Amino acid sequence: MNAPTSPAVPVPAPLTGFRFALGAFAVALATFMNVLDSSIANVAIPTLSGDLGVSVDEGTWVITMFAAANAVAIPLTGWLTQRIGQVKLFVGAILLFVISSALCGIAPSLPVLLAARVLQGLAAGPLVPLSQALLLTTFPKHKSGSALSLWAMTATVGPIAGPALGGWITDSYSWSWIFYINVPVGLFAAAVVWAIYRDRESPARRLPIDTVGLISLIGWVAALQIMLDKGKDLDWFNSPVICALGVFALITFAFFVIWELTAEKPIVDLRLFAQRNFLGGTVAISVAYAIFFANLVILPQWIQEYLGYRSVDAGLVTAPLGVFAVMLAPMMGRMMEKIDARILATMAFAGFSAVFFLRSNYTTEVDQFTLILPTLLQGIPTALFFVPLTAIILSGLTPDKIPSAAGLSNFVRIFAGAVGTSLLATSWNDRTILHHARLIEQANSYNAIFKDSLSQAQSTLQVGASNALAFVEHGLGAQAAMLGLNDIFWMSAIIFVLIIPLIWITHPSKDAAAGAAAAGGH
Missing domain, CATH: 4.10.860 (DNA Excision Repair, Uvrb; Chain A)
Incomplete structure (x- = not known):
């Protein structure tokens, strides 16, 4: 992965006035559209799966296929930028994202939807790094921190808007509109970016791939x-x-x-793994992101399937994740100057572990406040997560290696998110089956609790023994799913503790904070 632009190319003068405001807004809007789409589908999976006649597990492929395609596209960004130019590539990626979003909306079956999601993931690959690059040329050099803070706030507001907006659209209209919404937003962003930035194009040259x-x-x-x-x-x-x-x-x-x-x-410089900081930081951020992202996918599914929440309510329960993340994002630059990045990353992992330990005590009678509180608190370690670890990954590298390192670490992280989602969904299913079998073993005429439950169901529902048994069986299924999910939460908490030593095999990083923010990303 080569650097997006040649070092010899002069940086364009910053934008001013109305062009500055509109240009920064359009670039940020394209970033927001991309980040929003990675979370907006989470709460729609049960509804989407039902409409397409597939299981919820199969519906989850809509998320994992997008993430895998997105990961594959990242290593191509540097080569494509030098071959096409960053403005043309950015606008082209937005338009391809718009087209693929429309195809997702009209998809009549799961295979067609998955094909469109793969195309959408490929289009999303260049959007994050190029949005950062364009914002850095929009702002004056001495305000690069402001440019990156704007980018970070735009990227972190997605977890707030995504689930809530996705739930509201799914309940009020149709799951197809969670994709259609990208069409007007993307067309506006592409038109404005082209109008303002086309005369600021980076030079293109033919390069082998x-x-x-x-x-x-x-x-x-x-x-x-x-x-x-x-x-x-x-x-x-x-x-x-x-x-x-x-x-x-x-x-x-x-x-x-x-x-x-x-x-x-x-296309991928694997020699970077010989660097201790790159190896430790990349493995740590990738494992952590895999657990973080997978839990964001399966939690709304459980809330809807087993607690009976509507899509919009499940979205509102998971939306508070972004509150503290947005509030703390502007402070990260100052914190990185005063506190060792390894300490901040350790605090993040300890915070994530505490949040998942809280969740591992859920019951089928859990109230809304108990659901929301861990999600709200999770925003704090989320804010302390990305930038410090990216600073560790990039510290000690020469400037010509930073673009390759940023691209490779982002590829590994995003693909780990897709793999983690598949593995945790499978683990939840396996643990649910195990707990269900154990509960069924106790469901016999010699168990007083089971007999009381059956009698209570018959008297309360005014039904016969067979219908009462079906009702109790449904309750056992919900209990098994809850116990299985608690196992996943507990395991997630343990993993976050176990990967803390990976942070401390790295050297202190003080020279890469700015580069981390510029080359890293959510």
Whole structure:
């Protein structure tokens, strides 16, 4: 992954007046559209799955496929920028995002929707790094911190607006409109960016691309993601399809690693993992993001399926995540100057662990305040999460290595989010089945509690024994799902504690705070 622009190219003069305000707003709007789309579908999965006639687990592929495609597109951003120019690429990516969003909205079946989501994920790849680059040229150099604060606030407001907006649209109109909403927003952003920035285009030049590396990258990422998404349905490695996908992914990944380590101009510079800070920071941020993102996906599903919340109510329960994240984002620059990034990252991981421990005590009778409080508190470690870890990852690298390092760490992080979602969804299902089996073992005529529950159901519902038994069975299913989810929360809390040492194998980082904000991202 090469730097988006050549070091010899002069930076355009900052914008002023109305052009400055409108240009910054349009670039930020495109970022917001992208970030919003990564969370807006979370609360719509149960409704979407029902309308398309698929299971909720299959509906989750709508999220994982987008994330996997987004991850694959990131390594191409540097090459595409130099080949096309950053303004043309940014506007083109917005328009492709708009087209793919419209295709998502009209999709008549899950395969068509997944294909459109893959296209949407590919289009989203260049939007985050290029939005940062354009904002940095919009503001005067001495106000680069303000530019990045605007970007950070735009990126973090997505978790507030996404679930609530997605829930309201799904309940009031149709899940298709969570995608259609991107069309007018994207067209406006693309038109304004082109009108204001087209005379500030970066130079384009023909560059070779690591075709073999790119094909092998797509091969192992696609095979691994399909294997994870289809594994449960096909009974994992008892299925020849899953075995074939696993073998193909393993062989292609091994080839990819060998090729990228020996290629003259690799699409992914794997040699960066020889740097202690890059290795420790990237593994830490990727594992943490995998747990963080996966829980954001499965929590609204449980709230809707087993607590009976509407989509909009589930969105409002999960929306407070962004409150503290937005409030603390402008302070991160000053905090990074005074506090070791490793301490901030450790505080973030400890905070996440505490939040998941709180959630691991949920019951099927949980009230709304108890649901909202951990989500609200989760905004604090979220604000302390991204920038310090990115500072650690980029510290000690020469300027020519920072774009490659930022691109590679973002690729690993985003793909880890897709993998983590698949693994945690499968783990939740497995734990639910286990707890259900244990509960059923106790559901017999010798168990006084079971007999009382059955009698109470008959008298309360005024139904026969068979209907009462079905009612009790439904309650056992909800209880099993709750116990399974508590296991996931508890496991998530433990993982956040276990990965703290990864932060402390790195060296202190004081020189990369600015570069972290510029090259990192949510």
